[in-house]
Each structure stands twice: as C-alpha cells, then as structure tokens.
Amino acid sequence: MKRIIYTLLLLCIVIFNTSAQKSVGEWSTYLAYYTTTKIAEANNHVYAVADGSLYSYNKEDNSITHYSKQTGLSDSDINFIIFNPEVNTLLITYSNGNIDLLSDSGIYNLSYLLDNSNITDKTINNIYLNKELAYLSTNFGIIVLNMAKKEIKDTYKLNKKVYSVVIDTDHIYAATAAGLIFASLDSNLLDYNEWKNYTLSSSEFGTESIRQIGLFKNNLCFLADPSDKSKTGIYYQESNGTVKNLLKNRDLKQMVIQNNKLITYTYSELYIYSSFTDRDVVNAVVINDIASLKDPNTFWIASGTNGIKGIRKNNNQYEIILENTNDNTKYPKRNYNYFMTMHENKLLVAGGGRGTDRWGRAGTLMEYEDGKWYNFNENEVNNKFRRVRDYTGIAVDPKDPEHYFISSYGEGIVEIKNNEVVQLYDHTNSALTPITYIPGLNPLDYVRIGGVTFDKEGNLWATNCEVTDALKVLKTDGTWASFGFSDFTNAHKVDKITITSNNRKWINADEGILIFDDKGTIDDKSDDESRLYETFSDTNGTIDASGYYCVTEDKNGHVWIGTSRGPIVCTNPGNNINNISASRIVRTNDNGEPYYLLDGEKINAIAVDGGNRKWIATNSSGIFLVSEDGMETISNFTTANSPLPSNQINSLTINQFTGEVFIGTEKGLVSYITDATEGNEDYSDIYAYPNPVRPEHNDRVTIVGLMNDSNVKITDIRGNIIYQGKSAGGTFTWDCRKRGGSRVATGIYLVLAATPEAKESVVTKIMVVK
Numbered sequence: 203m204k205r206i207i208y209t210l211l212l213l214c215i216v217i218f219n220t221s222a223q224k225s226v227g228e229w230s231t232y233l234a235y236y237t238t239t240k241i242a243e244a245n246n247h248v249y250a251v252a253d254g255s256l257y258s259y260n261k262e263d264n265s266i267t268h269y270s271k272q273t274g275l276s277d278s279d280i281n282f283i284i285f286n287p288e289v290n291t292l293l294i295t296y297s298n299g300n301i302d303l304l305s306d307s308g309i310y311n312l313s314y315l316l317d318n319s320n321i322t323d324k325t326i327n328n329i330y331l332n333k334e335l336a337y338l339s340t341n342f343g344i345i346v347l348n349m350a351k352k353e354i355k356d357t358y359k360l361n362k363k364v365y366s367v368v369i370d371t372d373h374i375y376a377a378t379a380a381g382l383i384f385a386s387l388d389s390n391l392l393d394y395n396e397w398k399n400y401t402l403s404s405s406e407f408g409t410e411s412i413r414q415i416g417l418f419k420n421n422l423c424f425l426a427d428p429s430d431k432s433k434t435g436i437y438y439q440e441s442n443g444t445v446k447n448l449l450k451n452r453d454l455k456q457m458v459i460q461n462n463k464l465i466t467y468t469y470s471e472l473y474i475y476s477s478f479t480d481r482d483v484v485n486a487v488v489i490n491d492i493a494s495l496k497d498p499n500t501f502w503i504a505s506g507t508n509g510i511k512g513i514r515k516n517n518n519q520y521e522i523i524l525e526n527t528n529d530n531t532k533y534p535k536r537n538y539n540y541f542m543t544m545h546e547n548k549l550l551v552a553g554g555g556r557g558t559d560r561w562g563r564a565g566t567l568m569e570y571e572d573g574k575w576y577n578f579n580e581n582e583v584n585n586k587f588r589r590v591r592d593y594t595g596i597a598v599d600p601k602d603p604e605h606y607f608i609s610s611y612g613e614g615i616v617e618i619k620n621n622e623v624v625q626l627y628d629h630t631n632s633a634l635t636p637i638t639y640i641p642g643l644n645p646l647d648y649v650r651i652g653g654v655t656f657d658k659e660g661n662l663w664a665t666n667c668e669v670t671d672a673l674k675v676l677k678t679d680g681t682w683a684s685f686g687f688s689d690f691t692n693a694h695k696v697d698k699i700t701i702t703s704n705n706r707k708w709i710n711a712d713e714g715i716l717i718f719d720d721k722g723t724i725d726d727k728s729d730d731e732s733r734l735y736e737t738f739s740d741t742n743g744t745i746d747a748s749g750y751y752c753v754t755e756d757k758n759g760h761v762w763i764g765t766s767r768g769p770i771v772c773t774n775p776g777n778n779i780n781n782i783s784a785s786r787i788v789r790t791n792d793n794g795e796p797y798y799l800l801d802g803e804k805i806n807a808i809a810v811d812g813g814n815r816k817w818i819a820t821n822s823s824g825i826f827l828v829s830e831d832g833m834e835t836i837s838n839f840t841t842a843n844s845p846l847p848s849n850q851i852n853s854l855t856i857n858q859f860t861g862e863v864f865i866g867t868e869k870g871l872v873s874y875i876t877d878a879t880e881g882n883e884d885y886s887d888i889y890a891y892p893n894p895v896r897p898e899h900n901d902r903v904t905i906v907g908l909m910n911d912s913n914v915k916i917t918d919i920r921g922n923i924i925y926q927g928k929s930a931g932g933t934f935t936w937d938c939r940k941r942g943g944s945r946v947a948t949g950i951y952l953v954l955a956a957t958p959e960a961k962e963s964v965v966t967k968i969m970v971v972k
Contacts, residue, residue: 812931881910
C-alpha cells in the first residue's frame with residue numbers, strides 16, 4: 203500500500219513539473235501589442251489594434267483578450283476595424299486586402315479582394331457604415347459589403363483613389379484624389395458615367411484636398427488637407443450651399459462622426475462637437491483614434507504606448523476611467539526580428555535591419571525567458587550617447603550571460619551589461635570606421651556594422667561595411683585589431699560572421715563568402731589565410747547565386763549556406779582554404795528527373811535542431827524542415843497551414859533544451875515545438891510529458907533528456923515491446939500506439955533507452971489513460 207502511495211506521489215510531482223511544458227507540434231504566437239493605433243467600441247468590448255494586431259478590453263470584467271491567426275483570425279497586419287451595431291459584428295480589414303467578420307458566432311472570412319487578381323492595388327483607405335452595409339474606400343473605387351449576408355454586394359470601379367464615402371437620404375458622395383463626386387442612389391452606381399463632380403463654393407480648399415467626408419446634423423462635413431497647412435481643418439456645407447469653417451488646425455488627424463457627435467483630434471487634443479456651436483476641448487496626451495458608440499458621454503481612445511484610454515464626461519468635467527492597459531512583460535515591443543539568437547534558455551531579438559541603405563528603425567532589443575519579455579528602452583542609449591538605430595546583430599559574452607554587444611548599421615556597436623548601457627563604440631574610440639566620406643554626411647551615422655560574434659577565447663569579432671578593413675576584433679585585453687582583404691575592400695553588405703568548430707571565420711555578403719583563418723594568432727598576421735568565394739562549383743557546374751545570406755555549421759561539421767538559389771552545403775570545410783567546394787541538394791521527382799532543393803528561393807536563415815535536421819527560412823515560401831542531409835522534406839509550414847503571419851521568414855533560432863523553434867517573420871514572431879532537442883550527456887535528467895497522457899492530449903507523449911540518437915523502446919510492465927525507434931537528438935515522441943497502429947490500453951509503460959555503445963536501461967515510466 204505504501205509503495206502505491208509513494209508511486210502516486212512521485213507521479214503527481216512529475217505531472218506538476220511538466221504540466222506547463224509545451225507539447226510537440228504546438229505553436230505559440232508572440233506578436234507586439236505595444237502601440238495602439240485603432241479602436242472600435244462594441245457592446246461589451248472595446249476592440250483595439252496595436253502594431254497590426256487585435257486585442258479587446260471587456261467592459262464588464264476588465265479583462266484583456268488578444269487575437270491572432272492562432273485564435274482564428276484569417277490573416278495578420280490589420281489596418282482597419284469598425285463595429286456595426288446593426289449586425290453586432292466587428293469588421294476587420296488587413297493590409298493585403300483580406301477581410302474578417304468577427305461576431306458572437308465566430309469569425310467569417312471574405313477573401314474577395316485578396317483573391318481578386320484583376321485588382322492589383324488592394325489598399326483600403328476608409329470604411330463607412332450604412333445600416334448593414336459597409337462601404338470600403340479603396341485606391342480603385344468602392345467595395346460594398348453586406349455584413350448581414352456576409353457577401354460582397356457591389357464593386358464600383360471608379361478608376362481613381364477614393365479616400366472616403368458618405369450617404370444621405372438620396373445620394374452617395376465620394377472624396378477622391380481627383381475631387382468630390384456624387385451620384386443618385388437610384389442610379390446605376392456600377393456605371394462610372396452616373397457619377398458627377400460635386401462643386402463647393404470655398405476659396406480655402408479645393409475638393410481634391412478632402413480626405414474625409416461625413417454627415418453631421420444633416421450637413422455634409424469635410425476634413426480638408428490643402429497644400430497651405432494653415433487652412434487644414436473641418437468644414438461643413440449649410441443647406442444654402444455656403445461652406446463654413448468649423449475648426450482650423452494644421453495638426454488635425456481624423457474626423458469621426460459617431461453617437462450624434464462630431465469628433466476630431468490632433469496628436470494630443472480632442473475636439474468634441476455636440477453641435478456646430480457647442481464643443482468641448484480635452485487634452486488626452488496621446489490620440490491615434492477614438493470611438494464612442496454606446497454612451498454619448500464616454501469615449502475610448504487608442505492611446506499609443508498607453509494602450510486603451512477611457513474618458514467620461516461627468517458634471518462638465520472629463521475623468522479618466524481606464525488607462526495604461528499595456529503589460530510590456532507579456533509581449534515583444536515591436537514585430538521586428540531581423541536577427542535572433544538563443545543563449546541557454548534566453549531568446550534575444552535585434553529588431554533592426556538594412557536594405558540598399560539603412561531602414562531607420564528604432565534600436566530595438568528584446569529578451570524572452572521563462573514566459574516573460576523584457577523590452578530594452580532605446581532611450582537609454584539615445585540619452586547617454588546619441589540616437590542609435592537599425593540593430594543588425596547580438597553577441598553574448600560567453601563569460602557573462604548578461605553582457606551583450608549589439609551591432610548597428612550606422613552607429614557602431616552598443617555594449618550593454620545587466621540591461622544598462624556601458625559604451626557605444628564608433629570611429630572615435632575603436633577601430634571601427636565610417637564609410638568613405640561624402641560631403642554633408644555625419645560620419646557618426648555611417649559606422650555600418652553588419653554583425654558581431656564571440657570566438658571561444660572571448661574575442662569579439664565584427665564586420666565593418668564599405669570600408670578598407672572589413673573585419674574588426676575587440677580582443678580580451680580591450681585592444682582592437684583590423685583585417686583587410688584585397689578582394690573584399692569597400693564591400694557593401696558585409697553581413698554575419700560564423701565561426702566554425704575549426705576556428706575559421708565565414709562571412710557572408712552579396713559579393714560572396716569570405717573564409718578567413720587567423721590560425722589562432724590574432725596578433726601574428728604572417729600566417730593568416732583568406733579567400734573570397736564569389737561563386738561555388740559542383741559536379742553540375744557553377745552555382746550562379748547573386749547573394750549569400752546566411753552560414754550555419756551542422757553537427758557533422760558541414761557548412762550550410764543560404765543563397766539566392768536555395769541552400770548549398772560544404773562538406774569539406776577543413777580543406778585547404780583555396781580548395782573548398784559546395785554543392786546544391788539534388789533530389790529526384792516522381793518521374794525520376796533531378797531537381798535542386800528550393801532552387802530560385804532566397805534563403806534568409808538556416809538553423810540546425812537537436813536531430814541535425816535543417817530548418818530553412820525562405821523569403822516567400824515559409825519555412826522548411828528537411829532531413830539531416832536535405833534529401834527529404836519533413837514539413838513545409840506556410841500561412842495556409844499554420845499560424846505563420848507571413849511567408850517571408852527573416853530569422854530563425856532554436857532553443858536546443860526545449861526544442862522550441864523561434865521563427866521571425868515579416869509580420870511578427872511565432873514558435874513551433876519540434877520533436878528534436880540537444881542530446882544530454884547521460885540519462886540522469888529524463889522525463890515524459892504529458893504524464894499521464896490522455897486522449898485530449900492527442901495521444902502524444904514526449905520523452906526528453908535522452909542522450910543523442912538513443913535507441914528507444916516502449917514496453918509494457920511484462921517487458922513486451924510495444925514500440926521502438928530512434929530519438930531525434932535528445933527527444934523521442936510516441937503516439938500511444940502499438941506497431942500495428944492500435945491504441946494501447948490503460949496502464950503503465952516503461953521507456954528503455956541506450957546509445958549504440960551502451961547497455962539498455964529503464965529511464966522513465968509513462969501512464970496512459972484511455
């Protein structure tokens with residue numbers, strides 16, 4: 203009896219310790235919700251968009267809910283939301299033209315505009331509601347959506363950019379780039395000739411400068427943005443045709459007519475009109491959008507980094523009823539992920555980048571560990587030194603996990619320790635150099651560093667773009683050294699540095715792959731060897747890649763390179779530096795014809811998991827998981843079959859302890875739990891999860907902590923073999939089925955494991971419950 207109690211107690215401890223473990227095949231979404239820009243009030247919720255992502259505030263219980271593709275949305279990067287009380291539905295539009303309808307019954311997708319190949323420009327500029335109909339102003343005309351029937355009712359191809367639409371009793375009006383037009387609702391609105399120019403008697407603005415049109419107190423109202431900014435403002439037309447100015451302010455951003463109010467605002471001031479002569483002015487600090495649907499005295503504001511702000515008029519005073527809804531520990535600061543790296547269990551993200559020139563992105567450094575985010579405040583650097591932007595890489599000090607060096611494509615290298623700024627290295631205090639002087643440019647903004655990394659001795663290596671000496675190193679004694687290469691002078695996009703196990707430095711650039719060997723003697727340059735491989739040749743000829751974007755060494759010491767023509771692999775990286783070759787992965791299709799793996803695809807990143815399989819990030823086709831040698835595609839995840847927000851994958855990194863693959867896309871970060879982890883040195887830290895395993899767990903149990911490539915057997919308590927296989931690195935998964943395919947009975951099962959050289963032993967137990 204005591205043995206049973208002890209066994210159950212031990213099992214409870216195991217369950218407690220593994221209950222929070224993510225399952226193999228599980229996706230997680232890590233989108234930014236930092237800067238709130240759009241807002242819509244519904245019945246019980248206030249919906250908001252931050253950094254292109256949707257979330258809501260529950261007015262009854264004050265809870266916050268976040269939405270993504272993983273929760274059922276059809277797409278990513280939202281540009282408009284509006285709630286229609288006629289049908290109790292939230293209309294969501296995306297930057298690519300996709301449309302979702304969110305209601306109590308679920309999410310309904312309308313991909314009409316997204317899928318319409320005859321419409322190349324799918325930009326949506328504004329949305330106007332009229333009963334159950336939503337009028338979408340686009341760059342080609344107007345789309346009429348029946349939200350009750352969940353269908354497109356009409357498309358008016360006006361062949362001009364439409365900014366805004368409004369409807370009165372008899373007519374529809376459209377503010378376009380060519381001026382104000384209108385038509386009778388009784389006419390054939392599909393016929394372009396039925397639309398006529400609408401003239402206004404105003405000397406202050408032309409109708410082509412109208413950006414929004416609305417109806418307030420039965421008068422047409424206009425937000426005009428003429429070339430003379432002193433005349434930017436809100437105007438309205440009286441019944442006799444006279445156009446009058448309601449408010450002039452060059453900083454006006456938008457006009458909202460809702461709940462019998464006309465509301466307009468600048469970046470910080472709110473103007474609320476109950477009539478043309480009665481208004482309130484409220485200082486709301488940060489205003490990006492506003493909504494007021496239910497209570498005419500309550501207003502909800504998209505308040506930037508403060509999240510959702512609620513204000514209410516009470517006794518002619520405006521009081522704050524909600525503010526600071528952001529929790530910056532739960533989500534990344536921005537959806538930028540140009541470079542990512544893991545250090546033990548900590549994910550580090552550099553959210554910068556570069557193209558033919560710099561991008562101008564704020565210096566974004568983000569950390570994720572133990573389920574929490576830490577978003578570094580870029581103003582710590584900006585205030586102490588100067589504005590630093592476009593982070594391109596991160597190197598973690600191998601002797602101090604809280605000591606980072608971050609490369610910038612313009613300002614040099616930032617040193618951070620314990621989340622505090624220590625130093626900014628540029629040409630004034632280091633060997634880093636700015637690009638060749640161009641009159642009018644400040645050299646402090648042109649110290650372009652492509653990447654940084656540490657070697658095993660603790661020296662920091664950096665690539666310096668568009669200069670004579672492209673490679674720099676900060677040695678452990680605090681001094682700098684520089685290395686120049688005759689065929690790599692002034693190289694434009696010198697990128698990342700990969701130091702392989704034989705201590706050679708592989709540097710990828712548009713110009714090719716530079717391989718450098720200092721022979722372990724940084725200060726003695728007499729024995730240095732280097733070669734720039736502008737092209738590689740294999741048995742099938744020259745690999746004519748136009749760009750080289752990443753380098754990764756796998757567990758066999760082979761070097762994988764991402765190019766504009768797919769991945770290539772070097773199996774002899776230890777050869778004489780002038781005799782290194784690389785080849786493409788040649789496969790055979792069903793007809794016996796050879797083809798190259800991902801030929802023509804730009805490969806932005808390659809990561810190696812615990813099973814030595816390759817995760818390949820493409821620029822347009824999602825992410826591929828291929829076998830160790832690349833000959834078999836195990837998975838291809840895209841926006842169509844996964845929560846990926848985009849098929850453009852910028853960066854990859856893998857937590858080798860947990861098997862979590864972090865995937866940085868054009869529109870944000872997601873992760874996937876793979877069935878491979880780094881192998882352990884022994885079998886002392888093995889556990890299985892979930893344990894017990896139930897049908898609601900999809901009958902899948904994962905054993906982690908195995909030694910690399912273990913032979914694994916699952917047996918019943920009598921020793922009968924139920925299932926066997928080989929671990930992927932340190933992980934093995936079992937679907938609770940026998941070799942014949944039938945599910946096993948309820949009971950306790952033993953896991954036996956051994957390396958090829960070791961004796962087999964029981965390493966853990968699993969309880970299966972039907």
